[in-house]
Amino acid sequence: MKLSGISVVYSESGLFAKADLVHALQDVSVEVNPGDKLGIIGANGAGKSTLLRVMAGVLRPNAGEVDSRGMSSAFLSLQAGFDGELSGIRNIVMHGMLMGLTRREAKSRIPAVVEMSGLGEAIHRRVETYSTGMRGRLCFSTAINLDPDVLLLDELLSVGDQDFRSKSEKIMLERFQQDKAIVYVSHNANMVKRLCQRAIWLEQGRVRAVGKVDEVIREYQEAVAGRS
Amino acid sequence: MILIPAHLWRYAFYRAYLNLIGEASKYYLGWLWWLLEPIAMTSVFFVVFTYLRPNAMQDFSYFLIVGVTSWLWFANGVGNATACLHGARGIVSQIKLPKMLFPIIVVSAATFKQAFVFAIVLAVMGSIFGPNQHWLYLPALMVTQALFTLAAASTVAFLCCCVRDLRFIVTSGLTLMMFCSGIFFAIDAMPAQWQAYFRLNPMAVLIEQYRLILLYDGQPDLFWCVKTALGCALWLVAAKWCFERFDLTLTRRVIA
Helix, strand or coil, rough: EEEEEEEEEEEEEEEEEEEEEEEEEEEEEEECCCEEEEEEECCCCCHHHHHHHHHHHHCCCCCEECCCCCCCCCEECCCCCCCCCCCCHHHHHHHHHHHHCHHHHHHHHHHHHHHHHHHHHHHHHCCCCCCCHHHHHHHHHHCCCCCEEEEEEEHHHHHHHHHHHHHHHHHHHHHHCCCCCCEEEECCHHHHHCCCCEEEEECCCCEEEEEHHHHHHHHHHHHHHHHH | CCCCCCCHHHHHHHHHHHHHHHHHHCCCCCHHHHHHHHHHHHHHHHHHHHHHCCCCCCCCCHHHHHHHHHHHHHHHHHHHHHHHHHHCCHHHHCCCCCCCHHHHCCCCCHHHHHHHHHHHHHHHHHHHCCHHHHHHHHHHHHHHHHHHHHHHHHHHHHHHHCCCCHHHHHHEEEHHHHHHCCCCCHHHCCCCCHHHHHHHCHHHHHHHHHHHHHHHCCCCCCHHHHHHHHHHHHHHHHHHHHHHHHHHHHHHHHHH
């Protein structure tokens, strides 16, 4: 997957309000190859989630080019497209059908998802009754069982408990070794360091640094320490 | 596949079914409201118009129930389409999907509900007036109405996503359209010079045709059905083009 010169502008306007342009991304270029583990760091509003949405094909940029190179992707965040009024089971089936599976195929994935998520009997409860960590588990387990080429994770693993974090990290490192890629957005620099080889630091929609994960995170942390 | 890929049609029907289950589970009387809603609306019109017009036509209650049930199918489909894209923010912001999917889900749910209500209306009409050979034309009317409802719902979903304020106009527009669709009066009873204007509204003609079959054992105007269905099919193609052409704008409106 290759993104070249991506710019995204949001516009908020109303009859009685002045048009407000927000430059979410400005001239961002990044390449993700099979086997890559890329971390994206930056403060709130830096454009991290917007970049993931462009990678997922959800959002078309105002400028620049996206070449997916035929790689399928799954974008996961806590604001996931799960319906709170439905049970975990029904959400798994619906998500599978959205991704092109038949209802029967989607149902056949249920045991693996339930086992991986560790939700047990809670899988039959409405998703709106889940804690943030439980939602994260359901979201991660559903997506990983759909076997995408690129996994785009937005702050997802930081909400689970220690047990689930270790389990999910292990699964990702196992499954995403050779031909699969991970793009991971997080405020947690230590997790980015553990999971990723490369990193991008975004600031106000622009790439501030890109390269080896240790170097980028050191630069980022120095900048943050300098400001406080 | 037509309008959206085949797997998304499967998803739309399943999602519509789940929406109905979810909606029914919220209320104490559950799915009974699917029946109670048209009965309540019919009762209100019946009481109001029987008092206003003591010499109301014979079988006025059956006349009303046919009008109300067909109207509610259209009104539910179009009314719920106003917020369908913003309501799907979670999915729209995570998965690349054709936006036409969302009005299709809304209209599918309204259609499933209508199928249930209409089966009961048919059973009642059949037991009172007896079935007749013209009932065989009912599917043609229902397909025409489904296409018209979907075309109108898609347009409303598109416009209300671009400019949210239009939701209020759609609500008022539906009320105006309800009064112009001949739910509680026969178009034939209107002044002759106005009748052609009333019949520009497809819902007015559809309600007239349903009554013709169910209450008066008459043959519907099949040429009108074919003409209208083809017009709605072209309208849907245009709606699909608009959804694709302005996909970027719609996504941003939903996500922002």
